[in-house]
Each structure stands twice: as C-alpha cells, then as structure tokens.
Amino acid sequence: MSSSFADLGVPSSLARVLDDLGITTPTPIQAATLPDSLAGRDVLGRGRTGSGKTFAFLLPLVTRLAAGGRPPRPGAPRALVLAPTRELVGQIEAELAPLAAAAGLSSQTVFGGVGQNPQVRGLSRGVDIVLACPGRLEDLIGQGHCTLRDVEITVLDEADHMADLGFLPAVRRLLDQTPRGSQRLLFSATLDNAIDVLVRRYLRTPVTHEADSAQSPVATMSHHVLHLADRAHRLPVLLDLASAPGRTVVFTRTKHGAKALARQLNNNGVPSVDLHGNLSQNARTRNMEAFHSGRATTLVATDIAARGIHVDDVALVVHADPPVEHKAYLHRSGRTARAGAEGTVVTLMTDDQVRDVRALTRAAGIRPTTTRVDGAGHPVLGELAPGERSRPGGLVADAPAQPTAGTSTGRGRNRRRGGSGAARSGNGSAKSGSGSTGRSGGGNRNRSRRGGSGGPGKSGGHSAAGFSSGRR
Structure with missing residues (x-):
C-alpha cells in the first residue's frame, strides 16, 4: 500500500487539506481505488462502512473537476453524488467542504424533509457538485430546476443500501439522464444481484477493487x-x-x-x-x-x-x-x-x-x-x-x-x-x-x-x- 496520498496521485493542495485534518495515510480502499479513479476510469469499490470510502470518491471528483476548470451553468451541475439518506448526504458534504474550498468548487445538497426553496436558489446560481437523495432530486428535475446533461462524474454511495430502501428505479432514471461517456464511481459495502444490474448497465469496463469487505472481521x-x-x-x-x-x-x-x-x-x-x-x-x-x-x-x-x-x-x-x-x-x-x-x-x-x-x-x-x-x-x-x-x-x-x-x-x-x-x-x-x-x-x-x-x-x-x- 502506498505510504502517502501524493504517491497515489492526489494533488498537493488536497493532500495538505487532508494533512490539516490529521489524515496522512490512505486506507486500503483509498489506496486501491484512487489511481484508477484519478485516471478517469469507472470504478466499483467494495468496502465496509467506516473504511474510508467517502474520501475515496471525493478526492478524484474534486481533482478532476478542478482540472477541467469549466464554471457550472445555472441548474446544471458538473458532478452528482447520490446517497440513500439525508444524514449521509450531510456527512458527505461536511467532508467535501474543505476539499471543495481548496479547489474553488461549489456544492449544493438536495434532500427531502425540508423546504426546497434554498435548494432551488442554490441550483439556480450554478454549482459544481450536487449531493442528493434520489427522491428530491427527481422532484426538482421534474420541476425544471435542474438538469444532469452536464454531469462529468457520478458517484453512487452505499449503493446496496439504496437497493435495500427501494431507490434503484429512481437511481436508474437519474443515471439515464447523465451523459453516456461520463465517469461513474459506485461504492458499496456489499455486492449482490441488484448492484450487478447497475454495474452492467452504467459502468464502462469498470475496475473492481475490494478492501475491508463487510464480511471480513475487524480486529479492533x-x-x-x-x-x-x-x-x-x-x-x-x-x-x-x-x-x-x-x-x-x-x-x-x-x-x-x-x-x-x-x-x-x-x-x-x-x-x-x-x-x-x-x-x-x-x-x-x-x-x-x-x-x-x-x-x-x-x-x-x-x-x-x-x-x-x-x-x-x-x-x-x-x-x-x-x-x-x-x-x-x-x-x-x-x-x-x-x-x-x-x-x-x-x-x-x-x-x-x-x-x-x-x-x-x-x-x-x-x-x-x-x-x-x-x-x-x-x-x-x-x-x-x-x-x-x-x-x-x-x-x-x-x-x-x-x-x-x-x-x-x-x-x-x-x-x-x-x-x-x-x-x-x-x-x-x-x-x-x-x-x-x-x-x-x-x-x-x-x-x-x-x-x-x-x-x-x-x-x-x-x-x-x-x-x-x-x-x-
């Protein structure tokens, strides 16, 4: 396993952010997936909860968007992260915030249970990254407040949990609206038939990495x-x-x-x-x-x-x-x-x-x-x-x-x-x-x-x- 994030290809500006957070050594899932995801490949990553999957997809997402340098159009984000629960969306946003600030990128969370107006206003200003639960995002797209045609990178986090909650039909409808040639990263703690369907339909010759499987014991x-x-x-x-x-x-x-x-x-x-x-x-x-x-x-x-x-x-x-x-x-x-x-x-x-x-x-x-x-x-x-x-x-x-x-x-x-x-x-x-x-x-x-x-x-x-x- 590489000894540093720089060895894996993470830009020095983002490595410094991680260092400020006290994160200096990549976890196994990060070490396994980052070289491929930073190179623009579609990645299927399997790792237990708590294994570091969030930074495994946020680091390449921020790196590639920053390298592109294109400002977002109103209502048309450049990247999409889908997660099954509001709490998880909030947690991802918290970990994204310092990375996005260092790269000069903007983000907007989208989920139900709260008024949609602040989310609509954020989208209308133009944001690089949308972090969303499938239901509310579909609602806003249906109302004309958002389009996915500019999405360059899509991330599915906790894909197996989205399947357990019955979100896969909505996930498929959303993925169908992203450009066919865009990069897609799918992270999950377990892999089953429902996840295989997503992989076969939406990931192009994906590289599969498995670390800290949900079935493997945790020594601590x-x-x-x-x-x-x-x-x-x-x-x-x-x-x-x-x-x-x-x-x-x-x-x-x-x-x-x-x-x-x-x-x-x-x-x-x-x-x-x-x-x-x-x-x-x-x-x-x-x-x-x-x-x-x-x-x-x-x-x-x-x-x-x-x-x-x-x-x-x-x-x-x-x-x-x-x-x-x-x-x-x-x-x-x-x-x-x-x-x-x-x-x-x-x-x-x-x-x-x-x-x-x-x-x-x-x-x-x-x-x-x-x-x-x-x-x-x-x-x-x-x-x-x-x-x-x-x-x-x-x-x-x-x-x-x-x-x-x-x-x-x-x-x-x-x-x-x-x-x-x-x-x-x-x-x-x-x-x-x-x-x-x-x-x-x-x-x-x-x-x-x-x-x-x-x-x-x-x-x-x-x-x-x-x-x-x-x-x-």
Whole structure:
C-alpha cells in the first residue's frame, strides 16, 4: 500500500487539506481505488462502512473537476453524488467542504424533509457538485430546476443500501439522464444481484477493487452476546452500559421502540436522543447535533442510522433488538471501531431469540462471546463498558436552552465529550469538527475514554436548541 496520498496521485493542495485534518495515510480502499479513479476510469469499490470510502470518491471528483476548470451553468451541475439518506448526504458534504474550498468548487445538497426553496436558489446560481437523495432530486428535475446533461462524474454511495430502501428505479432514471461517456464511481459495502444490474448497465469496463469487505472481521471490534435471564433485565442492563463513560449507540427494530427507549433512558438520568423515520428533518438535525456535541451520550436509533452516520469515538454499539439479517448487524456494528479505533458490540438476547441470534452471527462471520446476565451490576458489564457509572440527567425535549458559560453540563461529562467538535446540518449544508473517515492515529482513543481517564473535553456551555438538562 502506498505510504502517502501524493504517491497515489492526489494533488498537493488536497493532500495538505487532508494533512490539516490529521489524515496522512490512505486506507486500503483509498489506496486501491484512487489511481484508477484519478485516471478517469469507472470504478466499483467494495468496502465496509467506516473504511474510508467517502474520501475515496471525493478526492478524484474534486481533482478532476478542478482540472477541467469549466464554471457550472445555472441548474446544471458538473458532478452528482447520490446517497440513500439525508444524514449521509450531510456527512458527505461536511467532508467535501474543505476539499471543495481548496479547489474553488461549489456544492449544493438536495434532500427531502425540508423546504426546497434554498435548494432551488442554490441550483439556480450554478454549482459544481450536487449531493442528493434520489427522491428530491427527481422532484426538482421534474420541476425544471435542474438538469444532469452536464454531469462529468457520478458517484453512487452505499449503493446496496439504496437497493435495500427501494431507490434503484429512481437511481436508474437519474443515471439515464447523465451523459453516456461520463465517469461513474459506485461504492458499496456489499455486492449482490441488484448492484450487478447497475454495474452492467452504467459502468464502462469498470475496475473492481475490494478492501475491508463487510464480511471480513475487524480486529479492533469485539463482539459479545448477553443472554438475559429475563426480558425485564433489558432496561437495567442498558442503563448500566449507557451510564459508562463514552458515546453509545443503541439500535432497536422499530421507530416506536427507539422513541420509547430514549425516553426511558432520559427518565433514568442518561442523556439520550432518538433517530428514526418518524422525526422531522429539524428534529433529526437537533438530535444528531446533541449527540455530536456530547450533550447526549447515547443515541437510540433504528436502522436509519446503520449507514453513513459518522461520529467520532463511539465506544459501544448495543443491539437492544437483534436485527433480522446479518447485513444490518454488520452495518449497525460499523458505528464503532471506525478507521482503526477500538470498539465493542453487544447484542441483547432473550431465551426465545437464541436460535435467531446464533444464525445471525454465523451469517455475519463472527464468533461472539456469550454471557448469561441476570441484571445490572453483573461483572461482565463493567468489562464491556469500563469506567465509573454516572447519570448526569436526561435531556428534555422542547425546553428552552439555558447555557452557562464555562461550566460542564453534568458530572463526568468531560470524560464523555471527547472534543469531537459540533456537527451541524441544515438546509443543504453540514459542518463537522472531526468526523472524517480514514483518520489515522486514533486507535486508542476509545479504550482510554472507556477506561475513564478522559480527555480534555469541551465545556458544556453550549446547549442544542430544543433541549435542556433534566438535572436542573
């Protein structure tokens, strides 16, 4: 593997941007794909979530557009990035922003759940890059606000997830509108028949690269199954795990379950937010902002968050409800142990779920350690989530924020915060402090955070809009 981005052909101006972000060594998927994508070839890249796929396609996209030097026409972007969820679009925009600024390129995000007028105005000014969810983009094209006839490069990110969500017909209609000879890059964690159809129809003699396959084990990720003696132990065990230092992501199977569990955690003093399909875009943004900033230390989510949510230093992923199939397990679990960092994955299992969980882990290619647990306080919980337990107080939705400059929002909060920087996404933009994929040098941060040694966290003077501490 090449030792630097410059060795792979990345321009020095963009390599300096990466260096400023602390990203100095290409990940395997980046090292494998960049020479071909920078040369203008169609590329099919397969790599697990968290493997660095975002920079693998953003670097060639920015490089080739900057080399072209042609300004965009109003409503006619020069590049298109398609992603399955609003959150992922926002994350991609955050990682694109410093690269685009260095190259003098403009971008516009396009997704539903928010008013279209800011997006229409952005397109009408002329932008080099559109990052979009398929549905809203089709709407704007149908209204005459956008055309894809000038697109030079098209990227499909998380193509398999778009297939799972039923977006492939819209994706095909959009790709049919891009020029036949334009470059196309398709990135996916898994490859199946649906993806093969896209490859055969739209990629010209593609070069295929595979690195960090979704089925390959992550050496820094440990997997555990907690066999609950009684389902009544579920909440006490979750409270015990979520009260440890560090960020935790808990997955449930249903939207109602996510909302209810987040409420239970908050009622018991664990600052938590939920993320699921029933939330408005403003609520999603507010909740993710609280989790990014550290005001909420636990995110309770459905599978909507299993892809594309990049949050630094998630030390623990808990499957409160085991997923139905192994791909969902792998992508949920990929919220931790990202870019070489360490992480722990825990699945809660009741007696009637034993057969399903065994089949699930076998299909996922993992061999978890199984422990029978009879409630909170079991010794294994302290091993999985080390550190002093604290419950500084739940978050109360829709209460006015009451910031206090220079103070912490709760006991032990600096340990939990970790200084990852606030991340914000709004109408077509997102900002991220350090949520970059492919960062090097962060391999031991989760372990030290879980051990309670703590880093120099931010003060808790900032309150996300719509939340207040329940401890007051």
